[in-house]
Amino acid sequence: MTGAQAAVPAFTLVHAFDFSRDADSAQGAHATLSGDVQVRGGVLAVRGDNAFAEYAGLIPSAENGADTWWTVSLWARQTPGTGTAAEAVMVGQGVVSGYLPEFALSLRPSAGGGSEVVGINQSGWAGARSAPVADTGVWHHYAVAMAENVVLLWVDGQYIGHGGAGWNYSTPYFHGNMRLGRQVSSFGGQFNGDLDDVRIYSGRLDDTTVQAQFMAGPSVSAVPEPASALMALAGGALLWGRLSARRNRPA
Structure with missing residues (x-):
């Protein structure tokens, strides 16, 4: 484990979105849909241009303190053939000089x-980290x-x-609205x-918690649909059972 992970501060769930009924969080953050x-x-389905869910600023501000941590975790499945020529922002908050989110x-x-998936702090000025994504057309946890x-x-x-600048740049304030599905x-x-399963935490998650979220899978697939082959097999077994019962039924 790297030095950046040596001390894990306590974390608190601030907002959670499971999209079971609406786009609001379980803690009452109201969404404006565009x-x-x-x-x-059971998911937030984002289609086409200028499509997003917008909220008042939900990500905790890191006001003057490099020890102030926060975390965002989510499941995402990008539509194949989209986002191939530009950045596709899943979640962002705050605006720097009217251009990019904090x-x-x-x-x-x-x-x-x-x-690749990219996490950017202060539009890349203070820190960024990226990693390849094998297939964006399936569910991935970030x-x-x-x-x-x-x-x-x-x-x-x-x-x-981890990624980050070698200097202590000005503090990110994250003032402004947060969006799911499009840049702010x-x-x-x-x-x-x-x-x-979009979740916002005050503090930093540890490896064990992140791995547990990944193993749990997205809520939409908590009860997966049976494969067609299994359905056919089950149907055949049911039919055989009915035929056997008829043959063995007393006259």
């Missing part, structure tokens, strides 16, 4: 082809923890590492796909 975004099938967790094309100038990243339960500005950053 464009083609809706709660459907914080963003996004998917984007990687230099060597394919896609968690990013940030302090004043440090970014920690987990992908599918695995700790990727008019410069793009549109995500297309499904989001589930």
